[in-house]
Amino acid sequence: xxxxxxxxxxxxxxxxxxxxxxxxxxxxxxxxxxxxxxxxxxxxxxxxxxxxxxxxxxxxxxxxxxxxxxxxxxxxxxxxxxxxxxxxxxxxxxxxxxxxxxxxxxxxxxxxxxxxxxxxxxxxxxxxxxxxxxxxxxxxxxxxxxxxxxxxxxxxxxxxxxxxxxxxxxxxxxxxxxxxxxxxxxxxxxxxxxxxxxxxxxxxxxxxxxxxxxxxxxxxxxxxxxxxxxxxxxxxxxxxxxxxxxxxxxxxxxxxxxxxxxxxxxxxxxxxxxxxxxxxxxxxxxxxxxxxxxxx
Ligand code: ADP
Ligand code: MG
Numbered sequence: 169x170x171x172x173x174x175x176x177x178x179x180x181x182x183x184x185x186x187x188x189x190x191x192x193x194x195x196x197x198x199x200x201x202x203x204x205x206x207x208x209x210x211x212x213x214x215x216x217x218x219x220x221x222x223x224x225x226x227x228x229x230x231x232x233x234x235x236x237x238x239x240x241x242x243x244x245x246x247x248x249x250x251x252x253x254x255x256x257x258x259x260x261x262x263x264x265x266x267x268x269x270x271x272x273x274x275x276x277x278x279x280x281x282x283x284x285x286x287x288x289x290x291x292x293x294x295x296x297x298x299x300x301x302x303x304x305x306x307x308x309x310x311x312x313x314x315x316x317x318x319x320x321x322x323x324x325x326x327x328x329x330x331x332x333x334x335x336x337x338x339x340x341x342x343x344x345x346x347x348x349x350x351x352x353x354x355x356x357x358x359x360x361x362x363x364x365x366x367x368x369x370x371x372x373x374x375x376x377x378x379x380x381x382x383x384x385x386x387x388x389x390x391x392x393x394x395x396x397x398x399x400x401x402x403x404x405x406x407x408x409x410x411x412x413x414x415x416x417x418x419x420x421x422x423x424x425x426x427x428x429x430x431x432x433x434x435x436x437x438x439x440x441x442x443x444x445x446x447x448x449x450x451x452x453x454x455x456x457x458x459x460x461x462x463x464x
Contacts, residue, residue: 177459186452187426187440196421196438197456200404202396203349203449204419206389207361207371208318209408211446212336214248214428218256219317220333224304234330236262238289238322241280244270246430247409249320250278252334253289274411275362275385277320285324291362292321292328294385302328316370318363341446342375348450350376352457355401360389362411389415406441406449408433423449 174191181188188194205211221231229237239257242250243264257264267280267287277290288295292309300306305328309319317333350356358379361368368382381392389405393415396403405412405419408429413436416422424437427444434440441448 173459173462177455177462180455180459181439181452184451184455185441185443185445185448186423187442188452189438189440193421193438194456194459196402197404197453198460199402200353200421200453201400201402202353202355202404203357203453204360204393204396204403204405204415205346205357205377206405206407206409206412207359207363207368208336209248209428210406210425211342211359211371211375212338214336214408214425216248216252216318216334216336218252218332219335220312222308222312222331222333223329224302224308224331225327225329229324229329231330232260232262234322234332235260236264237282237285237287237324238320238330238332240264240267240282241270241278241287241289243267244280245272245278247272247278248336248428249318249334250289253320253332256332272410274409286326288323288326289320291364292319292323292331295321296323296326296328299323299326299328304328305331313364313366316367318367338371338374339444339446345446345449346376348447349453352450352453353404358392358396360384360392360405360415362386362389386411386414390418393418404449404453 239254242253270280276294279288308331312319312333320332322330359377365382372380402420404421406423408425410430410432413432416436422437423439424433426440426442
C-alpha cells in the first residue's frame with residue numbers, strides 16, 4: 169500500500185534522523201524563513217572541558233578545594249557546563265561532599281549549600297552582579313574570555329573565590345549545516361546564546377554565522393525570536409537546553425538536539441534531531457518543502 173504523501177514525508181524525515189512530532193510540523197518547517205541556532209550543545213558538541221582553574225582569593229582555597237565545592241553543586245545540574253565541572257573532579261579523583269538546597273537558575277548558574285557555606289557556580293554578572301567588581305576575578309574572566317573560554321565563576325558565601333576556564337569543541341558538521349540552512353532560507357542563520365560575546369564570536373566565525381546575539385537570558389532569547397517575527401521572519405529555533413525551551417515555544421517551530429538535549433527541550437520542541445547530526449536540519453527543511461509541493 170502507498171502512504172499518503174504527508175505521512176510518507178514524516179517517515180522520510182525519520183530516515184534523515186529528524187523525529188517530527190506531527191504532519192503539521194512539516195508544513196511549518198517548509199515555511200521557515202530563518203534558522204536561529206543556540207551555541208552550547210547545539211553548534212558545539214556540548215561536552216565542554218575544564219581547561220584552567222584560577223584561584224582569585226589566594227590563601228583561602230586550593231584548586232582542589234574549588235573543584236570539590238563546584239563539582240558538588242554542579243552534580244545536580246543538567247547543563248553541559250555542569251557536566252564539565254563534575255568530569256574534572258572525577259578525573260582528579262575528588263570525593264564530592266553532599267549538598268542541600270540545590271537550585272538551578274537557567275542561563276545563570278547553580279547554587280547550593282555545601283558544608284555550611286553557600287556556593288554559587290556560573291556567570292558572575294548574572295549570579296552576583298554586586299560581586300562583579302572583584303578585581304582579581306574580573307581580570308581572570310576577561311583573560312579567559314579573550315582566549316575563547318567560557319568563564320565559570322565559583323563564589324563562597326557571595327565572595328568570588330575562583331574562575332574556571334571551560335572550552336567546548338565546535339561540531340565537525342556545524343559549518344556544513346549553516347551553509348545548508350543559508351542556501352534554503354530567505355535570511356542567513358543567526359546565533360542566539362547565553363554565553364559571552366567573545367566565545368560566541370569565536371564559534372560564529374568558525375561555522376560561518378554573521379549575526380550573533382550573546383549574553384542572552386532565556387527570556388532574552390524569547391525577545392530575540394519575537395523581534396525577528398516582528399520583522400516578518402518565521403523562525404526555526406534550534407536548541408538543546410532548559411534555557412532554550414521558552415524561545416522554542418515562541419518560535420514558528422522549535423527543534424531540539426536529541427543527544428544531550430534536556431527533557432524540557434525535548435518535550436517543548438516540535439521536532440528532534442535524533443542522532444545530533446546538524447545537517448539533518450537543512451535536509452528536513454528541504455524535504456518539508458518537497459512534501460508541501462506534493463500535497464498542495
Ligand atoms: P547557551 O545559550 O550557549 O546554551 P546557557 O543559556 O545555557 O548557554 O548558559 C548561559 C551562561 O550561563 C553560560 O555560558 C554560563 O556562564 C552560565 N551557566 C548556566 N548554567 C550553568 C551551570 N550549570 N554551571 C555554570 N555556568 C552556568
Ligand atoms: Mg545550549
